[in-house]
Each structure stands twice: as C-alpha cells, then as structure tokens.
Amino acid sequence: MYLVFSLVMLFVGGTMAMVIRSELLSPGLQFVNPDFFNQMTTMHALVMIFGAIMPAFVGLANWMVPLMIGAPDMALPRMNNLSFWILPFAFTILLSTLFMAGGAPAGGWTMYPPLVLQTGDAFPFLIFSIHLMGLSSIMGAINIIVTIINMRAPDMSLLKMPMFVWSWLITAYLLIAVMPVLAGAVTMLLTDQFFGTSFFLAAGGGDPVMYQHIFWFFGHPEVYIMILPAFGVVSEIIPTFARKPLFGHDSMVYAISAIAFLSFIVWAHHMFTVGMPLTGQLFFMFATMLIAVPTGVKIFNWTATMWRGAMTFETPMLFALAFLFLFTIGGFSGVMTAIVPADIQYQDSYFVVAHFHYVLVPGALFAILGAVYYWLPKWTGRRYDEKLGQIHFWLTAIFVNVTFFPMHFLGLAGMPRRIPDYATQFSDWNFVASIGAFGFGLSQLLFVYIVISCMRGRGEPATAEVWDHPKGLEWTVPSPAPYHTFEEPPRIPSAQTFS
Amino acid sequence: MKKGRRSPGSVRATALWLAAIAVAIYVGFILLGVIRG
Numbered sequence: 001m002y003l004v005f006s007l008v009m010l011f012v013g014g015t016m017a018m019v020i021r022s023e024l025l026s027p028g029l030q031f032v033n034p035d036f037f038n039q040m041t042t043m044h045a046l047v048m049i050f051g052a053i054m055p056a057f058v059g060l061a062n063w064m065v066p067l068m069i070g071a072p073d074m075a076l077p078r079m080n081n082l083s084f085w086i087l088p089f090a091f092t093i094l095l096s097t098l099f100m101a102g103g104a105p106a107g108g109w110t111m112y113p114p115l116v117l118q119t120g121d122a123f124p125f126l127i128f129s130i131h132l133m134g135l136s137s138i139m140g141a142i143n144i145i146v147t148i149i150n151m152r153a154p155d156m157s158l159l160k161m162p163m164f165v166w167s168w169l170i171t172a173y174l175l176i177a178v179m180p181v182l183a184g185a186v187t188m189l190l191t192d193q194f195f196g197t198s199f200f201l202a203a204g205g206g207d208p209v210m211y212q213h214i215f216w217f218f219g220h221p222e223v224y225i226m227i228l229p230a231f232g233v234v235s236e237i238i239p240t241f242a243r244k245p246l247f248g249h250d251s252m253v254y255a256i257s258a259i260a261f262l263s264f265i266v267w268a269h270h271m272f273t274v275g276m277p278l279t280g281q282l283f284f285m286f287a288t289m290l291i292a293v294p295t296g297v298k299i300f301n302w303t304a305t306m307w308r309g310a311m312t313f314e315t316p317m318l319f320a321l322a323f324l325f326l327f328t329i330g331g332f333s334g335v336m337t338a339i340v341p342a343d344i345q346y347q348d349s350y351f352v353v354a355h356f357h358y359v360l361v362p363g364a365l366f367a368i369l370g371a372v373y374y375w376l377p378k379w380t381g382r383r384y385d386e387k388l389g390q391i392h393f394w395l396t397a398i399f400v401n402v403t404f405f406p407m408h409f410l411g412l413a414g415m416p417r418r419i420p421d422y423a424t425q426f427s428d429w430n431f432v433a434s435i436g437a438f439g440f441g442l443s444q445l446l447f448v449y450i451v452i453s454c455m456r457g458r459g460e461p462a463t464a465e466v467w468d469h470p471k472g473l474e475w476t477v478p479s480p481a482p483y484h485t486f487e488e489p490p491r492i493p494s495a496q497t498f499s
Numbered sequence: 500m501k502k503g504r505r506s507p508g509s510v511r512a513t514a515l516w517l518a519a520i521a522v523a524i525y526v527g528f529i530l531l532g533v534i535r536g
Contacts, residue, residue: 075510142517150510180521184528199532210535214528 351411
C-alpha cells in the first residue's frame with residue numbers, strides 16, 4: 001500500500017514538474033502566473049520528498065525486512081496500519097491547499113520565515129500536514145527498529161544482517177532523531193503566526209536565521225534518509241548479478257554509520273551565505289568534504305564486488321549500475337558546492353537544482369525502480385517482461401540526463417532557481433531540459449504497465465529463487481511470498497552473512 | 500510468539516523507549532527556541 005501510494009504521489013509530483021517544465025520551455029510567461037509557478041515548485045518538492053521517495057522506501061522495508069531477517073511480519077502491525085493511513089489524510093490536506101484563498105504554500109519546501117508567514121489560508125493546513133507526515137515517519141521508523149532488534153532469526157547477529165536491513169536500521173534511527181526537529185520548527189512557525197510568539201520574527205526579538213539552522217539540522221539528515229536505503233538496495237542487487245558476495249560487508253556497515261553520524265554536523269553548508277563566521281564556514285566545509293570518504297568506500301566496495309564477477313545485465317542491475325555512475329555525478333557536484341567560495345557563486349542557481357536532482361532521481365528513484373524490478377517476481381509470483389524492463393531503463397536513463405545535465409550549464413551561466421521566466425540566453429538548454437522532462441515522465445507510464453501486468457498474473461511464473469542463486473532468506477520462501485513467513489525461525493549457518 | 504523470538508513485552512518496551520526519545524527531542528528543540536528566541 002505504501003508502494004502504491006508513493007507511485008500515485010510520484011505522478012502527482014511529476015505532473016507538477018511538467019507544469020514547471022512547460023512554463024520554462026521558452027522564455028516569457030506562457031501558461032501560469034508567477035505565484036502559481038512558485039506554488040508548483042514548493043508542492044512538487046513536498047510531494048516528491050514526503051509523498052513519493054520516503055513512503056516508497058518505507059514500503060520496501062515493510063515488505064522485505066521481515067522476509068530478510070526471518071520474521072513472520074513487522075513487530076507492530078497495528079501501528080504500521082496507522083502510520084500508513086495517516087499519509088493519505090496528510091496529503092489530501094496538503095493538496096487541498098491548492099484550492100484555498102491565497103493558494104498553496106509558495107515559499108519553497110524549506111518554509112523559511114518570514115516568507116512562509118505570508119502564505120494565505122493554507123498556512124495552518126501546511127503545518128498540520130507536515131506534523132502528520134512526521135508522525136507517520138516516526139511510527140514507521142519505530143516499527144522498523146523494533147522489528148529488526150526483536151524479531152531477527154535467533155542465529156542472525158547484527159553483523160550477519162543483509163545490507164538493506166542495515167541501511168534501514170540506521171535510517172530509522174536518523175528518522176527518530178530528526179523528524180521531531182522538523183516538527184518543533186514548524187510548531188514554532190505556527191505559534192509565531194497565531195499565538196504572538198517571536199521565535200523567528202526579528203521585529204519581536206526573534207531570529208529568522210535560527211529557523212534555517214533548525215530546519216537544516218533536520219534537512220541534511222533527511223537527505224541521507226532518502227539515500228541510505230538506496231545504498232542498501234544497490235548492495236543487494238549488485239552481488240546477485242555479479243554472482244559474488246558483497247565486497248567488504250562490515251566496512252559497508254561502518255561506512256553507512258559514518259555517513260549517518262557526519263550528516264548531523266554538516267547542516268550549515270546549506271546556508272553558507274547567511275553571514276556566518278569564517279571558522280563556522282571552514283568547519284562545515286571540511287566536515288562536508290569528509291562525507292566523501294565513507295561514500296568513496298561504498299563506491300569502491302560495489303566496484304570491487306563486480307570485479308571479475310560473472311555479470312549479467314538484467315533490468316535491476318542496469319538501474320543499480322546507472323545509480324553508481326549518476327549518483328557519483330551528484331556526489332561530485334556536492335563536493336563542488338561544499339567549497340565555500342565556490343558555493344557563494346552556485347547559491348540559489350540551477351547548478352544546485354542539477355546537483356540535488358542527480359542525487360534524488362538517478363540516486364534514490366533509480367534504486368527504488370531497481371528494487372521493484374528485483375523483488376517484483378517475489379511479490380507477485382510472476383516475472384516481468386525483461387525486454388520491456390530494459391526499454392524502460394534506457395528511456396529513463398537517457399531522459400534523466402537530458403533533463404538534468406543541462407541544468408549544470410544553466411546554473412554555471414547564472415540562471416537563478418525558482419523563477420518562472422528567464423533571460424533569453426538560457427533558452428536553448430531550458431528547451432532541452434523540458435523535452436527531457438516530458439520524455440522522462442512519459443517513460444514512467446511503461447513502468448506502470450509492466451508492474452500492473454505482473455500484478456494481474458501475466459508473465460512466466462517465478463521460482464522461489466527468481467534469480468541465479470541469490471543470497472538471502474527472502475529467496476528461500478515461495479514466490480509470491482505468503483502473508484506470514486517463517487512461523488518457525490529459520491536456522492542460519494554460522495559463517496553465512498547475507499548480500 | 501514462537502520460541503526463539505523476543506517477548507511482546509520487550510517489543511513494547513523498545514517501541515516506548517524510541518517514542519520517548521522522539522518526544523524528548525521535539526520538546527528539547529522547542530525549549531531551545533524559547534531560550535534563543
């Protein structure tokens with residue numbers, strides 16, 4: 001249900017992206033007025049982050065974590081149900097703001113005061129829906145941690161756990177640590193607006209920059225909440241199709257833990273231009289660059305896993321490989337933006353838009369698509385059409401680059417982000433990016449067709465193993481997996497680690 | 500619960516601890532705002 005919900009939200013957020021790219025297809029104002037354009041950029045981000053990427057990974061965790069650790073189901077099924085059903089309500093509230101007086105929130109997903117306090121009737125609904133999303137995430141995270149800690153097969157020690165389970169354990173701790181921070185920040189916004197407080201209002205002695213600090217103390221770990229499970233997925237897919245065990249399983253665990261720790265001490269790199277002391281700039285610059293070390297360990301380990309492996313290139317593997325190449329591009333532009341003097345130039349330009357879309361689309365989204373192809377036969381009992389899967393991959397991979405790569409050039413040439421109109425010198429690359437975006441959006445309809453075909457029982461029946469001798473407990477149960485698995489805890493050979 | 504699994508009490512205790520941590524962080528950050536704001 002999480003996965004279906006996130007697919008629907010992917011298309012809702014995608015439609016908003018199409019509105020944005022239609023407006024930016026050529027210079028001048030064509031289709032929408034500037035205020036509505038700003039509503040679209042804000043809502044696109046909120047819907048994609050909280051409605052598409054996060055619920056998709058929670059959905060994968062709900063389905064796969066119990067199977068991978070040898071548990072019958074999640075530890076707290078009722079809380080699971082509640083945490084899911086909060087989401088449709090939260091997003092109905094959020095999307096209904098499009099029809100309210102003053103329109104939807106338009107101050108950006110970061111909701112910086114004092115701008116966000118100018119939102120019309122939508123403001124309290126925005127705050128309420130953010131609280132609901134946070135509540136849902138925290139409950140989901142509690143459930144995942146409790147399941148992993150308490151429900152593992154008796155022989156499965158922590159360091160024997162598959163990487164996807166490890167990545168989710170760490171992500172869930174991150175969620176519990178930072179979602180309350182966001183809730184606290186938006187609660188203070190609410191009281192500033194309606195109850196006469198001045199947490200962030202300079203006129204009342206408050207500090208608007210403090211909001212930015214608090215928001216990004218949530219916001220940067222949030223980036224890793226969206227990417228660590230992707231690391232887990234890729235660490236499952238690559239060993240299966242390279243037919244080798246994951247190189248450096250334990251070092252992967254330590255690398256993910258290091259990334260999670262570092263994510264708490266780099267938040268101010270999102271706000272280098274607020275006028276912080278030089279020592280602060282230097283600290284946050286070097287701390288940010290340090291993240292490249294554990295990330296490099298992971299990229300090295302994935303590459304070493306493939307080294308001299310008997311590789312085949314089915315659709316999940318193609319998505320995992322594209323993840324490796326394209327996420328690294330996003331990582332490199334991240335190191336570029338971490339350099340303070342350079343960042344002052346990149347700040348608020350399309351270069352930043354290019355950077356985070358490379359991290360989130362060929363990063364997080366490709367991992368989700370790869371995971372769906374990888375586990376779809378296990379869920380539905382049917383193999384997807386490999387040829388269509390490959391076509392979907394190539395269309396997606398080509399269009400994603402056509403869409404987002406030109407944004408680097410636009411940013412470096414000085415095009416600011418969050419604008420509905422631009423100077424004519426930017427028109428060529430904007431045209432290319434818009435065409436890429438339309439192609440990318442249309443290609444995803446093929447994905448929906450492939451998934452629905454499997455769900456409706458078309459395609460060859462899948463065996464329990466599905467792939468060529470993959471490792472992991474999920475491949476020991478029949479396809480489709482029964483509602484409750486491992487009523488008797490499975491026994492695991494003492495030397496075996498998974499993935 | 501089958502043999503070999505942790506007890507329901509242990510599951511509940513872990514969940515309550517985690518929920519308490521989340522609430523403490525929420526209250527803590529608002530208090531931070533009160534002190535600094």
